[in-house]
Amino acid sequence: MSKLRSVLVGTALAGALAAGIAAAPAQAATAATASTASTASVSQTQYGKHWFSGSSSFGRGESRGERSQYQGYWYYSGGRYYFDIEARDHDRDRENTYVDFSYHDNGGWHTRRFATGGHGEWKFNISARGGFDGFRTHIGEGTSRDFDWGTYYRHSF
Numbered sequence: 001m002s003k004l005r006s007v008l009v010g011t012a013l014a015g016a017l018a019a020g021i022a023a024a025p026a027q028a029a030t031a032a033t034a035s036t037a038s039t040a041s042v043s044q045t046q047y048g049k050h051w052f053s054g055s056s057s058f059g060r061g062e063s064r065g066e067r068s069q070y071q072g073y074w075y076y077s078g079g080r081y082y083f084d085i086e087a088r089d090h091d092r093d094r095e096n097t098y099v100d101f102s103y104h105d106n107g108g109w110h111t112r113r114f115a116t117g118g119h120g121e122w123k124f125n126i127s128a129r130g131g132f133d134g135f136r137t138h139i140g141e142g143t144s145r146d147f148d149w150g151t152y153y154r155h156s157f
C-alpha cells in the first residue's frame with residue numbers, strides 16, 4: 001500500500017511540476033503582451049490628436065444648414081506634422097467645395113487648395129525642419145470667384 005501511495009504522490013507531484021513549467025512560458029508571454037500593450041498605450045497618448053473645424057458662409061437663398069463644413073485633426077510625430085481634413089457639402093447643389101490650407105515656415109506662407117463636389121478627405125504631412133510654425137484653414141463653396149468663404153481657423157506653434 002505504501003508503494004502505491006508513493007507512486008500516486010510522485011505522479012501528482014510530477015504532474016503539478018509539469019503544469020507549473022508549462023504555465024511559466026504562458027505567464028511570461030502574458031506579461032510580455034501586457035508590457036507591449038502598455039508601451040503601445042504610452043506611444044498612442046504621446047501623439048494626441050488636436051481637432052479643428054469650420055463652415056462656409058452662406059449665399060442668397062441658403063440656410064445655415066446648407067453650408068459646407070470641414071473638420072480635421074493634426075498631430076506631431078517624428079519631426080513631422082500630420083494632417084487629416086474631411087469636408088462635406090450639405091446642400092448638394094453641384095457647386096464645388098474648396099478647403100484652403102495655408103501654412104507658414106521660414107519661406108513664408110504656402111497655400112494648398114483642396115476641392116470636392118460633395119465629400120472629400122485629404123491626408124498629408126509637413127516637415128518641422130523648415131521652421132513650420134503655424135497654419136490656417138478655411139472653407140468656401142461656389143462656382144465663381146465668390147466662394148462664400150467662411151472665417152479662418154488659425155493655429156500657431
